[in-house]
Amino acid sequence: MFTAPGEIAALISYPVKGCAGVATSGSTLTPAGLEHDRAFMVVDLDGTYRTQRKHPRLALVQPHVDGDLLSLSAPGIEPVAVAVNRTGARRPVDLFGAPFLGIDQGDIAAEWLSELLGARSRLVRVPPEHDRVTDGATPGTSGYADSCPVHLISTASLELLNERLTENGAVPLPMNRFRPNIVISGWEEPHVEDLARTISIGEAVLGYAKLAIRCAVTTIDQADGRRAGPEPLRTLAQYRRADDGIAFGTKFAVLQPGRLSVGDKVVVDAWGEAEI
Known part of the structure; x- marks a missing residue:
């Protein structure tokens, strides 16, 4: 498979699990994810x-x-x-x-x-001796994240979702409903992240772990801290059902730490088969 290189559109860490994200123009990607993420x-x-x-x-x-x-x-x-x-x-x-x-x-x-x-x-x-091994196709480590250290979504995937939300009479949603760490722009097709198995990104390298299975947090308005109804889960259920649930975005392990900056090129070095 071939797709044009993408680029980092946004970097977001979540220092306190479950709390608001902190967007940055540049960050160090550690073995446990972006600096301070879920510490x-x-x-x-x-x-x-x-x-x-x-x-x-x-x-x-x-x-x-x-x-x-x-x-x-x-x-x-x-x-x-x-x-x-x-x-x-x-x-x-x-x-x-x-x-x-x-x-x-x-x-x-x-x-x-x-x-x-x-x-x-x-x-x-997280104490300094925290020694956690995360699951998925590529094992890694993380702080108090739900699982893997890096959650990645492309803007194309959100654009497709918002098209379908609009068709269903619902309001388009911002990316923060999904709380990603890395947002990728420049990929023309949605869900390229599902197929990527090894990604060179900035100075770092990521290895595919698993699809991101979505929960009720996606129904909470991140601006006011209130539950906002059945979307996006209702619409995602129409076309994004995986074996373990409703999937949107992908989880990765860190194969090589390094510095990341918004605008860095994102190159897929190895591809795999779709799981949906």
Whole structure:
């Protein structure tokens, strides 16, 4: 298969799992994904992860990491800034039933998140010794991401979805409904990312892991933290059913870390067969 090289249209990391993304013009891609991606996670008092599936107001939280300082802001509440604790006592945390460890980030962050969510919460950080192996065709590692370290979607795939949404009488949706790390423009055909098995991107190389199976988070308006109805899942179900569910976008492992910048060329070095 041949397709013209694409380019990076956007880079987004999500420092706190489930919270708003941080767009950047350039970032270092580490073995665990873009710098700071899912390095922090909101948990309940038992250490079980919180996500937008049950707490859609997480979408309102704007995190910012500046060296050893983490800032959190959201509408209607005073922002806070806390020193990042990388050396404190470890506590057990649960992510989709899998046991990991986290370093608690203190009472100030916990009280702020508890007030915003209306549920007692704590904030934890991935410890330096975090040693997670992700699944898929190409294994990798990640912080507190759902699975693989890199989630990639092309603009062509979203354009096709929005055409179908419009045909169904629904409103077109922004890319942030899908919370990708890397957005690719320049591929003329939709879902080229499904077929790519090895990608050279900036200074880095990615290896295909699996399709991204979508959940109810895609139905939450990322601007106001509210559930917005059945779309896009209803329309995606008409043409994007995979063995494991409704697929949109692709997950990759990091074969070679490196620097990425918006505008970098994206070249597919190896192709595979479609799974849908």
